[in-house]
Amino acid sequence: MEQKENKCLMGMNGHSQKTVLAPDSRKGANVRHAADLRRGETLRPFPKPQLAELMGATRDAGAAGFALAQIPAGKPVLWVQDRMCAEEMGRPYGQGLERFGADRHKLIAVCASDAAGVLWAMEEGLKCSALAAVIGEIWGDPAALDFTATKRLAMRSERTGIQVFLIRFAAGSSLSAARSRWRVTSSISAPHPYDPQAPGVPRWRAELFRARDSRPGLWEAGYDAKAHRLDLSSPLRDPALEEPPLRYSRAG
Numbered sequence: 001m002e003q004k005e006n007k008c009l010m011g012m013n014g015h016s017q018k019t020v021l022a023p024d025s026r027k028g029a030n031v032r033h034a035a036d037l038r039r040g041e042t043l044r045p046f047p048k049p050q051l052a053e054l055m056g057a058t059r060d061a062g063a064a065g066f067a068l069a070q071i072p073a074g075k076p077v078l079w080v081q082d083r084m085c086a087e088e089m090g091r092p093y094g095q096g097l098e099r100f101g102a103d104r105h106k107l108i109a110v111c112a113s114d115a116a117g118v119l120w121a122m123e124e125g126l127k128c129s130a131l132a133a134v135i136g137e138i139w140g141d142p143a144a145l146d147f148t149a150t151k152r153l154a155m156r157s158e159r160t161g162i163q164v165f166l167i168r169f170a171a172g173s174s175l176s177a178a179r180s181r182w183r184v185t186s187s188i189s190a191p192h193p194y195d196p197q198a199p200g201v202p203r204w205r206a207e208l209f210r211a212r213d214s215r216p217g218l219w220e221a222g223y224d225a226k227a228h229r230l231d232l233s234s235p236l237r238d239p240a241l242e243e244p245p246l247r248y249s250r251a252g
Contacts, residue, residue, distance in 0.1 A: 049163040051154040053178035056169050059089065062186035062204045065100055067135055067165040069223045069230040073101030075132030078125040080110040080118045084139035085169060101228045115142035119149050122164065126156045133163040140170050151177035180211040190222060201225065206232065 056063030071077060079092055091111075094104025108125075112118045115138045122136045134157075138145055150166070154177045157164040166178065183206075190200035204221040208214060219232040 049157055049161050050179040051150065051157045051164045051166060051177070053176055053181045054165060054167045055171060055181070055183045056167050057185045058169055060186050061089065063167045063184040065202055065223065066184045066204050066206060066221060067167065068097060068100035068102055071133045071163065073228045074103040074106065076106040076108070076130055077102065077133050077135060078108045078110065078131055079135045080112060080121045081137040082112050082115050082118045082139055085137040086111050088139065089137065089169065099225065100223065114144070116144040119144060122153060123156060126160050126162055126164070129160065131162050133165065135165045135167065137167045137169070141172050141174055147175040147177055154179060180214065181209055183207040183209060187220065
C-alpha cells in the first residue's frame with residue numbers, strides 16, 4: 001500500500017508533541033459470565049487480539065467509547081481518522097477520553113487525507129509492539145477499504161498481538177475480514193447514584209451481527225469506570241427474563 005500524506009500528528013491534549021512509547025506487558029480481555037464465576041471458569045471474547053469492526057451512527061461517539069472500554073487503561077493507543085471523520089465526528093478530546101481510562105499523554109492522533117492513508121498509518125502502527133491498541137475511523141465505503149485491506153489488518157493484528165478497532169461511519173454492508181462486526185449506538189445513560197438530574201455511566205446498544213467464534217446477538221452495554229470493564233446484558237425489559245450480564249475487562 002502506498003504511503004499517503006498525513007496532515008497532522010498530535011498528542012491527544014491538542015498540542016503537537018513527540019511521543020515516546022515504552023514496552024509494556026498486555027493481557028487479553030476477560031469475559032466473565034455470572035454462572036461461570038461459580039465454577040471458576042474464565043471466558044475470553046477474543047482468544048487473541050484481532051480486528052473488530054464497529055459500525056457507528058453519524059455524529060454518535062458511542063462506538064469510540066465502546067472500543068475504549070475494552071483497551072487496557074493508561075496504555076499507548078494510536079488513533080487514526082480520515083479527513084471526513086475528523087470534520088463530521090470531531091477530533092478525539094484527550095481529557096474527555098480519560099473518562100474511559102485513557103491517558104491523553106499516551107494517545108497518538110493521526111489525521112489522514114483519505115481512507116488509504118488511514119489504512120497505511122494503522123498498518124505502520126501495528127509494527128510498534130508498545131501499543132495496546134490501534135483505532136481507525138473511516139467514512140463511507142471507499143475503494144481502498146476492500147476485503148484485502150481488512151485481511152491485512154486482521155493478519156497483522158493477530159501476528160503482533162495488538163487489538164485493532166476499525167470504526168466506520170455512513171457505511172454500507174461490504175465484505176470484511178474482521179473477526180467480529182458490531183453495530184454500536186449510544187443509549188440513555190444509567191441513573192446517577194447521587195444526583196437523579198445528572199447522567200450516570202454511559203450505555204450503548206451493541207449488536208454483534210457477524211463473528212467467527214461467537215453467535216450473533218444484541219446487548220445493552222455499560223461501562224464500569226472503577227473496574228474499567230465493559231458489561232453486556234440482555235436488552236429484555238423484564239428483569240425476570242434477563243440473562244446474567246457478561247463482563248468484559250482489560251487488565252492494566
